[in-house]
Amino acid sequence: MKRVQFEHSAIPYLFIAPQIIIISIFFLWPSAQAIYQSFLLEDAFGLSSQFVWFKNYTDTIFSNAWLQAAGFTLIFSSLVTFLSLALALLLAVKANEVIHGASTYKTLLMWAYAIAPPVAGLMGNLMFNPIIGDLYNFMNLFGFDFDHKLDPVDAGFVVVLISVWKQVSINFIFFLAGLQGIPKSVQEAAKMDCNSSTRRFWTITFPLLAPTTFFLMVINITYAFFETFGIIDTTTQGAPGGATNTLVYKVYQDGFRGADIGGSSAQSVVLMILVLALTVIQFRYIEKKVHY
Amino acid sequence: MAQVELKQVRKTYPNGAEAIFGVDMHIDSGELIVFVGPSGCGKSTLLRMVAGLESVTSGEILIGDKVINNVSPSERDVAMVFQNYALYPHMSVRGNMSYGLKNRKMPADEIERRITDAARMLKIDQFLDRQPNQLSGGQRQRVAMGRAIVRNPQVFLFDEPLSNLDAKLRVQMRIEIKKLQRRMNVTSIYVTHDQTEAMTLADRLAVINEGRVEQMGVPMELYANPRTLFVASFIGAPQINLIPVRFDGTSLTNGTLKLAGFSDLPTGVDLMLGIRPDVLSIAPEGQLELNVDLVEQHGGENLIYGALLGTKNAAGDAQEICLKGPQSLLPATDDKLRLAFDPAAAFVFRTDTGERLK
Amino acid sequence: MERPSYSTHLILIIGALFMTLPVWVAFATSTHAPETILREGLQFWPGPHLLETYNEVLFVEGGVMKQVTGMTMLKNSMILGIGFALGKVVISMLAAYAIVYFRFRLGVPLFWVIFTTLLLPLEVRIIPSYEVVANMGLLDTHTGLIVPLIASATGTFFFRQFFKSVPDELLEAARLDGATAWGFFQDILVPLSRTMIAAILIIMFVVGWNQYLWPLIMTTKEENYTLVIGIKQIYQVLNEGGELPQFQKAFALTILATLPPVLVVLIFQRWFVKGLVESEK
Numbered sequence: 048m049k050r051v052q053f054e055h056s057a058i059p060y061l062f063i064a065p066q067i068i069i070i071s072i073f074f075l076w077p078s079a080q081a082i083y084q085s086f087l088l089e090d091a092f093g094l095s096s097q098f099v100w101f102k103n104y105t106d107t108i109f110s111n112a113w114l115q116a117a118g119f120t121l122i123f124s125s126l127v128t129f130l131s132l133a134l135a136l137l138l139a140v141k142a143n144e145v146i147h148g149a150s151t152y153k154t155l156l157m158w159a160y161a162i163a164p165p166v167a168g169l170m171g172n173l174m175f176n177p178i179i180g181d182l183y184n185f186m187n188l189f190g191f192d193f194d195h196k197l198d199p200v201d202a203g204f205v206v207v208l209i210s211v212w213k214q215v216s217i218n219f220i221f222f223l224a225g226l227q228g229i230p231k232s233v234q235e236a237a238k239m240d241c242n243s244s245t246r247r248f249w250t251i252t253f254p255l256l257a258p259t260t261f262f263l264m265v266i267n268i269t270y271a272f273f274e275t276f277g278i279i280d281t282t283t284q285g286a287p288g289g290a291t292n293t294l295v296y297k298v299y300q301d302g303f304r305g306a307d308i309g310g311s312s313a314q315s316v317v318l319m320i321l322v323l324a325l326t327v328i329q330f331r332y333i334e335k336k337v338h339y
Numbered sequence: 340m341a342q343v344e345l346k347q348v349r350k351t352y353p354n355g356a357e358a359i360f361g362v363d364m365h366i367d368s369g370e371l372i373v374f375v376g377p378s379g380c381g382k383s384t385l386l387r388m389v390a391g392l393e394s395v396t397s398g399e400i401l402i403g404d405k406v407i408n409n410v411s412p413s414e415r416d417v418a419m420v421f422q423n424y425a426l427y428p429h430m431s432v433r434g435n436m437s438y439g440l441k442n443r444k445m446p447a448d449e450i451e452r453r454i455t456d457a458a459r460m461l462k463i464d465q466f467l468d469r470q471p472n473q474l475s476g477g478q479r480q481r482v483a484m485g486r487a488i489v490r491n492p493q494v495f496l497f498d499e500p501l502s503n504l505d506a507k508l509r510v511q512m513r514i515e516i517k518k519l520q521r522r523m524n525v526t527s528i529y530v531t532h533d534q535t536e537a538m539t540l541a542d543r544l545a546v547i548n549e550g551r552v553e554q555m556g557v558p559m560e561l562y563a564n565p566r567t568l569f570v571a572s573f574i575g576a577p578q579i580n581l582i583p584v585r586f587d588g589t590s591l592t593n594g595t596l597k598l599a600g601f602s603d604l605p606t607g608v609d610l611m612l613g614i615r616p617d618v619l620s621i622a623p624e625g626q627l628e629l630n631v632d633l634v635e636q637h638g639g640e641n642l643i644y645g646a647l648l649g650t651k652n653a654a655g656d657a658q659e660i661c662l663k664g665p666q667s668l669l670p671a672t673d674d675k676l677r678l679a680f681d682p683a684a685a686f687v688f689r690t691d692t693g694e695r696l697k
Numbered sequence: 698m699e700r701p702s703y704s705t706h707l708i709l710i711i712g713a714l715f716m717t718l719p720v721w722v723a724f725a726t727s728t729h730a731p732e733t734i735l736r737e738g739l740q741f742w743p744g745p746h747l748l749e750t751y752n753e754v755l756f757v758e759g760g761v762m763k764q765v766t767g768m769t770m771l772k773n774s775m776i777l778g779i780g781f782a783l784g785k786v787v788i789s790m791l792a793a794y795a796i797v798y799f800r801f802r803l804g805v806p807l808f809w810v811i812f813t814t815l816l817l818p819l820e821v822r823i824i825p826s827y828e829v830v831a832n833m834g835l836l837d838t839h840t841g842l843i844v845p846l847i848a849s850a851t852g853t854f855f856f857r858q859f860f861k862s863v864p865d866e867l868l869e870a871a872r873l874d875g876a877t878a879w880g881f882f883q884d885i886l887v888p889l890s891r892t893m894i895a896a897i898l899i900i901m902f903v904v905g906w907n908q909y910l911w912p913l914i915m916t917t918k919e920e921n922y923t924l925v926i927g928i929k930q931i932y933q934v935l936n937e938g939g940e941l942p943q944f945q946k947a948f949a950l951t952i953l954a955t956l957p958p959v960l961v962v963l964i965f966q967r968w969f970v971k972g973l974v975e976s977e978k
Contacts (some may be wrong), residue, residue, distance in 0.1 A: 049773050055877045059799035063807055066792040069848035070814055073826060078817050080825035138712045141705045150708075154966065155713035161958035162720075163925045164905030169932060170723050170951050179738045179944055181724075214715065216932040217973075224974040246751045277909040295820045302824045303914065322816050392869050413875030425866030429888040438884070439874030484868075 065066055066313030067110075079318070085312035103313035107301075108265035113314070115293040123207060123293060124271035128274065131211045132263060135218030136256075139250065142219075143226040153223065159217040165277030173284045195283065202283045206291050210275050225259035226252070263330045294318060341416075341493040342368045343389065343525060348398035350384055350550075354430070358384045361398065363531035369524045370487075371517070375537035375573070383498055385547070386530045390496050391415050412642065413442070418487035419496040419599040421505060424479050425487075426471040432458075433467045435501045436486050441682070442533035459486040459596035460519070470667055480482035482514075488523070496528040501536065513540060522606070534574055537572040538562070546570045563697045568693035571686055573614050577642060578621075579639035582612045583652055583690065591687070593658070598626055604697065609690035618684045631670045641668050720955065727751075727948035731885045734944045746945065765919040767953055774906055774957070780843040781905025789852030790890070794882055796853070796866065797860040804945060812849045821912055827914050837921050840897045846911060852897060859893050859975065860886070896972020899965045903958040905940040924954035 053059075085104070088097055088181070107113050142152050159167075175195055195201040229252065237251040253260075276295055279285065285292040285300060292300070295318065302311030343366040350359035350694060366372050366696050373380040373437055387393040390401055393411035399406050407415050409542040416438075426435050433454060440450045458470075461481045465671050471479055480500065498515070501509045517540055520527050531537050537544055538558045538669035542582075545555040546569070554566045565571035583590040586604040591612055604610065617626075629645040641664050670676060687697040722739050729744035755767040796808050797799075819826065826845065835841025863886070871881045887894075906925070913926045922930065928950040962969050 053799050056801070058878050059783050059795040059801040059804065062795035062799075066788045066811060066848055066853065069844060071787070072812050073823075073845035073848060074817050075810070077822040077825035080828070082827065123794075134712075138709065141708050141712075144705050145709065148709075150828060153718055156709075157966075157970070158959055159720075161903050161907075161962040163909060163958075165909045165925055165929060166907075166954045169947070170719055170926060173723070173944065173947060173951075174719060174807050175793065175943075178942070179734055194851070212715070212719070215712075220970055220973060224970070225954050227808045231913060242739065249764065251850055269818075271820050277818060277925075280909075280934075286776045298820065299823060308824060312825060315823075317820040319816060322818065322821070323720050323819075326816055337783040338873060387869075390869075390873065392872070410867075412872045417873070419870070419873055421866045422871060423864060423866055425870040427867065427870075427885055427889075429885075429891070438876075442875035464919065486874075530928060632729075 050279055063335075079320075081312045081315045084311075085307055085316045087088065088309050092120050103309040104230055104317075105314050107310045109319065112289055112296065113290070113294075115215075115289055116297045118160045119203070119291060120272065120293045123210075123275075123291075124268055126207050126212045127214065127271040127275070128264060128267040130207070131214040131218055131267060132260070134211065135215045136222050136260075138215070138251075139222035139226055142223055148320065155221050157216045160220065162213065163277060164213055167209055167213040167279045168177075168278035168281030171205060171212075175205055175282075202287060205282060206279060209278050209320075210271065214267060214270055218267070221263055221285070222256065223258055225256045229255050234284050248289055262329075265325060268324065268325060269322075272318075342366060342401075343494060343528070344399075344401040345385075345389075346399040346401070348388065348394045348400060350381075350387070350388060350393065351396045352472065352606045353446065358550055359388070359396075363604070364545065364552065364555065366526060366528065366638070368422045368526055370598060370604060371520050371527045371529060371540060372538040373541035373544050374528065374547055374638060375534060375541075375544060376532065377573070378532055380547045380549040382530045382547045384530075386496055386498055386528055387530060390417055396673055398560060413439070415494075416492050417428070417494040417496055418492040419488050419498065420480075420483045420491040420500040422499040424437050424471075424483040424495050424500075426482055428471055428543045431468050431470055432463065433484050434484075435482060436489050439490055444648045453489040453491070454485075457485045460488070460616075463487050476504050477512065480504060482511060484519070486630045488519075489636065493526065493688070495525050497529040498563055499531055500529075502531070502533070509536075514610035516540065535576060538574065544574075546573055548573075564693055565686065568611055568613070568688040568690075568695070571695070572690070577616050577661050579661070579686075580616060580660050582647065582650065582660070584610050584612045584687075596627070596647070598682070601697070604687060605689075610696070611688045613686035613689050614660075615684070615689060617679045618680050619660075619662045620665070620680070621668070621676060623677055625677040629661075629662065629676045629680040629682070631655070631672055631674045631676060632659075633672070634669060636669075639666065639668055640664065643668065643670060643676070648675070699901055706872055709900035717879045719954075724947045724952050727952055729943050729945055731945055735942065750945045750949045751953075754946050754953065762852075765922050767924070767950065769920055770922050770924040770927040771824045771953065771957075773921060774954070775843060776839055777908060777912065777923055778902045778906035778957070779909070780839065781846055782841060782901035784847040785901045786894055788847055789850075790856050790887075792853045794886065797857055798878075798881075808906065811842050811850045811853055814848065819846075821873070823910065823914065830915065836961055837916055837918050842912060842921075844906075846905070846908060852901065855897060856890070856893070856970075859890060863889060874923050882940075892968060893972065893975070895965070896975070898971050899961055899969045906958045924950065928954055 086098055086100060088102065104145065127231075138156055142149060143155065145152065177194075195205045233251070233255070239246050241247045241250065272293070273295055276299070278290060279296050280299075283291040285296055289297075292313065298311050298314045298318065301307045301314065305311075309312060343364075345364040347364050348359060348362045349357075351357050362385060364372075374385060376382045384393055388395050389402075391407070391410065395408045400408055402417070403539055426535075427438065430438065435456050436457065437450050440453065453462070454467070457514055461483045461484055461680055463478060463485060466474060466478060466482070470480065474477060474482065500516075501512050504512060513536055516529075529540060541558050543556060544558050544560065544561055546553045548569050549683060552569045554561055561574050565574065568581075572581065582593060582596075584593045584596075584602075585608075586592075586601065586606050588606055589602075591598045591601050591604075591610070598612070620636065628648040629643070630643040630648055632644060633644045635642040635644070643662045644659065645662075647660050651660040652658045656670070662676075685697075686695055688695050708712065722741060725743050726734060726740045727750055728747040729740050733744065734740065751767075755771070758766050792811065796804060796811075829838060830841045830845060833841070867885060867889075868881060871885055877966075878886060897900050906923075908923070909925055912923050916922060916926070919930075921926075932947045932950075
């Protein structure tokens with residue numbers, strides 16, 4: 048907050064009104080609806096509905112399909128977060144070391160940020176196309192018997208690979224900025240105290256990057272949860288047999304394809320609670336713990 | 340030109356923190372008053388209350404004969420020079436100087452005339468079309484002054500305007516501000532934490548400590564006749580020597596040190612003897628014996644630092660003091676010097692209240 | 698600094714290839730005839746059919762109903778990207794100004810209302826959101842496509858952060874200079890935010906252009922498709938139809954969908970990175 052502020056009665060409301068109005072109509076109201084619908088059971092034709100308390104929750108959440116999706120989401124998010132962060136950090140550290148060609152590397156490594164997840168998904172899909180896809184053939188060259196249309200692990204591999212590919216660039220941008228934000232004097236002091244560059248990285252650089260890393264972890268988990276929708280929808284669509292369904296993709300499938308409004312809403316509400324938890328953690332830690 | 344009057348001005352923040360405890364002050368028309376004190380003492384708050392940037396909790400502030408407590412800052416007819424200059428970074432020098440006048444709907448030719456005059460006076464006429472980031476620190480400082488001058492206000496307010504400049508430039512700008520203020524004869528309030536700046540600039544000085552005016556007067560009066568321990572220690576460079584003592588009815592004592600020549604002081608309370616470094620002189624029969632630690636050669640004079648033998652301060656060490664001597668005085672480390680002073684030129688304060696007893 | 702070793706460059710080169718090769722291959726393959734692709738698979742070197750493929754993709758109607766050209770989708774994507782970016786900047790700047798520079802009774806509660814939008818990603822309220830827009834008769838309109846997307850808090854937080862970093866003294870100086878609330882916004886704050894506004898516009902253009910789920914459920918007519926959702930539909934057609942699969946067209950469309958945001962990011966790289974990194978703080 049500013050030390051000195053304007054004190055007006057009407058003007059601030061005028062300034063803030065457009066956003067609040069849009070939020071009320073397109074955010075708050077639908078979210079309230081989602082919560083309300085999660086307690087309703089509609090008949091097959093959507094003509095009448097009845098209030099069923101937590102039946103939708105118990106029905107969906109204890110179903111095998113939901114548990115399978117939850118399990119996949121967990122593994123998927125962890126893999127995507129860890130791999131894309133690790134890869135980006137490695138590249139950022141290396142890019143921070145070079146002098147010649149630094150800006151070329153930087154551009155080549157960050158530009159994929161601009162590619163939409165579904166476009167990345169489609170591109171990957173074409174690469175893994177059994178008719179023309181060289182990656183498909185490449186995998187089978189080594190006798191993997193690779194088939195992402197039939198094998199759940201292979202399908203998961205494809206989705207993770209594309210998701211990581213798409214996410215490396217944004218992580219790279221932030222890590223590089225974080226590295227460049229470490230004062231030169233600190234790095235020079237470390238150089239005089241410690242001769243091993245590996246050790247220097249893990250004892251000085253990495254801890255100083257902690258705020259960036261933590262911020263990116265939250266960003267990446269959110270990405271793996273929600274934004275990978277476009278990748279899954281353009282590659283496996285949850286196949287085979289729901290093995291690559293994330294929780295979010297299942298909300299969409301049950302609601303739009305399966306027309307199970309109540310069940311889908313109940314899943315939405317569970318997801319809202321998850322996001323809430325993530326946000327609370329983010330604010331708790333980012334604002335307090337990992338700051339220097 | 341107008342006089343400024345503060346009547347029982349208080350400031351309490353909404354969270355209950357008290358910043359200013361009832362300040363009374365009269366500033367004559369055309370006078371340059373300096374508020375000086377350590378950081379956090381409330382001097383800036385007081386200035387910002389005059390500017391209208393902080394509300395007044397109780398009491399009255401008058402400019403001319405008008406109470407301005409509830410007048411908005413832009414209508415108080417004051418102009419302010421900020422510590423970080425607060426130049427609008429996206430506007431040229433001319434834009435910065437004209438913005439306030441345009442908001443007042445002043446005719447363009449009048450604005451132009453004032454900018455030309457002020458720019459010539461401040462020697463920034465060749466920079467008028469530059470952006471602030473193309474200027475040096477000193478030039479930005481001049482622009483900030485120019486922005487205040489074109490307003491032709493009743494009162495100038497300066498909030499530590501020189502503290503972002505390097506030492507040499509600071510001295511130079513200090514002299515210019517003083518000349519300018521004399522020439523324009525505008526009532527001015529100037530806030531600083533630098534006592535040298537305060538001493539050299541001020542017509543009158545207000546020493547502020549913990550939200551109160553400790554003492555107000557012309558600079559030499561505060562130097563020669565401080566009313567409190569705080570004022571004595573804040574004004575004067577090098578700082579006044581303070582020696583913790585007690586009065587035994589005839590003399591001031593500390594350890595084996597006994598200083599005669601004092602009377603009418605309370606016994607049994609902690610006292611502080613204040614001796615300015617230039618009051619001390621070398622004398623073979625002097626009452627004080629100094630063990631030399633360090634000599635600082637300042638060119639025209641030397642400062643000799645050392646421990647006063649036989650004394651103990653609160654930490655249990657011999658009391659450190661400083662002596663101002665001629666450039667020929669160059670003792671080696673651990674040399675012993677005998678010093679004398681005129682008790683009439685020394686001050687005695689009560690340690691607990693800071694009140695001056697003599 | 699010591700000379701970086703060859704392994705450093707090797708790692709960076711592998712990384713750069715990993716990030717660029719797929720897109721290059723997609724482009725190269727798109728310039729070949731469908732028969733070649735079917736026979737030989739993906740192509741590394743550009744082929745002779747560049748103009749032919751892109752001409753067909755941009756100007757000949759395709760899709761399930763054969764009602765949409767690449768040009769139309771390009772136009773729709775442009776409208777979404779630009780409309781989203783502009784709307785977002787205007788709305789969030791105004792709201793952030795109110796939050797940072799005014800003390801008003803509902804300031805804090807309203808801030809939290811804006812904050813909650815972070816907790817409500819579109820994906821978790823997709824069906825009721827669709828219903829609201831459908832009930833308002835906004836399906837297949839630009840309004841219905843853009844407005845619900847622009848209200849989220851990200852832009853507001855960004856500008857709030859930036860405004861807080863503007864020195865307090867500027868407002869104080871402006872108040873002494875007699876600036877009104879609107880005057881300060883217009884004369885000082887907006888010009889001061891120019892770089893930031895540019896950065897946000899770039900980021901938001903990319904974000905808007907890349908929207909997928911919302912346009913997917915919002916548009917029912919093919920002529921309203923954006924590139925990002927259009928290519929998927931077209932790809933499915935290509936794959937399912939009995940004729941020769943037109944892989945070159947699918948690749949060409951992915952390149953078309955990628956090119957504008959990538960160009961924007963490359964051209965304005967400096968601003969874009971600055972804006973992105975600032976938003977972290």
